[in-house]
Amino acid sequence: MGNKEDILSVATRLFAAKGYDVVGIQEIVDQAGISKPTMYHYFGSKNGLLVAIMETNFRSLLLELSPAAVYSGDLPATLTSIVKAYFRFALRNPEFYRLHLAFWFSPPSSDGFCAAKEWWEKQQQLLEMLFMLAANNHGNMKNRQRIYAATFLGTINTFIAFFLNGYAELDDNACHSLVRQFSHGIYS
Amino acid sequence: MGNKEDILSVATRLFAAKGYDVVGIQEIVDQAGISKPTMYHYFGSKNGLLVAIMETNFRSLLLELSPAAVYSGDLPATLTSIVKAYFRFALRNPEFYRLHLAFWFSPPSSDGFCAAKEWWEKQQQLLEMLFMLAANNHGNMKNRQRIYAATFLGTINTFIAFFLNGYAELDDNACHSLVRQFSHGIYS
DNA sequence: GAAATAATATACCTATTGGTATAGCATACG
DNA sequence: CGTATGCTATACCAATAGGTATATTATTTC
Numbered sequence A, B: 001m002g003n004k005e006d007i008l009s010v011a012t013r014l015f016a017a018k019g020y021d022v023v024g025i026q027e028i029v030d031q032a033g034i035s036k037p038t039m040y041h042y043f044g045s046k047n048g049l050l051v052a053i054m055e056t057n058f059r060s061l062l063l064e065l066s067p068a069a070v071y072s073g074d075l076p077a078t079l080t081s082i083v084k085a086y087f088r089f090a091l092r093n094p095e096f097y098r099l100h101l102a103f104w105f106s107p108p109s110s111d112g113f114c115a116a117k118e119w120w121e122k123q124q125q126l127l128e129m130l131f132m133l134a135a136n137n138h139g140n141m142k143n144r145q146r147i148y149a150a151t152f153l154g155t156i157n158t159f160i161a162f163f164l165n166g167y168a169e170l171d172d173n174a175c176h177s178l179v180r181q182f183s184h185g186i187y188s
Numbered sequence C: 001g002a003a004a005t006a007a008t009a010t011a012c013c014t015a016t017t018g019g020t021a022t023a024g025c026a027t028a029c030g
Numbered sequence D: 001c002g003t004a005t006g007c008t009a010t011a012c013c014a015a016t017a018g019g020t021a022t023a024t025t026a027t028t029t030c
Helices: A003-018 A025-032 A036-043 A046-068 A075-092 A094-104 A111-135 A145-164 A172-184 B003-018 B025-032 B036-043 B046-068 B075-092 B094-104 B111-134 B145-164 B172-184
Strands: none
Touching (some): A003 A025, A003 A036, A003 A046, A003 A094, A025 A036, A046 A075, A046 A111, A075 A094, A075 A145, A075 A172, A094 A111, A094 A145, A111 A145, A145 B145, B003 B025, B003 B036, B025 B036, B036 B046, B046 B075, B046 B094, B075 B094, B075 B111, B075 B145, B075 B172, B094 B111, B111 B145, B145 B172
């Protein structure tokens, strides 16, 4: 397509494969078949390129996630549809998922963390809201939305990382056991 | 004390605060009050320095973890002592914990991932062994050691990351709710 | 005491980094 | 037709990267 899209896709692939900091602009523009000023024309800086990657992909994730996270009154069913949305997205954008996961635990002052932070917060809010609504039906989970949202997302990401490293599949089976483990623990 | 220990501690702090790739050797040796050849004398390369950091700290973690992970016949009790060991270690070495967490989801070809990989595998083995032994008493968890070990460690790391970012405490309360959630889910 | 070895510093290397000044070419617009 | 704007390339910049050649000092060993 256009040069802009080429740059985004090449950069996502290289950042995911080698790490944001070790990939130089030169390598990106070479593989995209363009020259530096073109990249700087569209994105302004290396960090601007990263921010654009985050925006593009996270917007798409949230678009898919929002309807899936509407509380229907049946929490396990809602959790299942959320996990499915995450799995679908990760299967469709494995490189981006790997990239943003790498930023998840990186230094809060780093470019990657800063570029992804606002988008993680949106996911966190979405999940917190869900657990808060569900708390009306499940008294024992009151005031635990924060930690539930965090550990639920943590578990999802652990599964996806497992998949990205070739140790598991992201199928309905995995989805089901994830939700069951989160809901009822390993003793169920 | 010695220059060697100074280098290790300064490098750990800087790597954790800014990221391995963006910290230059010059910055490390400056802050350690020495010069480049001294660092290269002890560690051979930047990567060698990283490997040494991993070795020193992970050795200490495993030393603390091994006795805690011995299966006593009471799985929740064993899980609790494991979580406590992780919490203690993370409280004592927050910078190293942050550093190795940053490598957890980074590209498998990156220096950080490679330097930490063997040590993660040791933790994974330790936990898998535990869940395998426990499966004798809990039939429903047979052949699930892999995923249980992974998600248990994932949950622990999610909690610790929560703490490192200032959102939670790593006290007995947190430990208890982590183990309970992992064992019985959010519905218990 | 001499010789070897470990530890340290000054000064330097080449390659690459993110970024830009300048200019050319295209298309759209008046 | 002429001008303005968007897009692209060549060639360049200063700064920094990881790493080292050489020399000096401190320590150990014989």
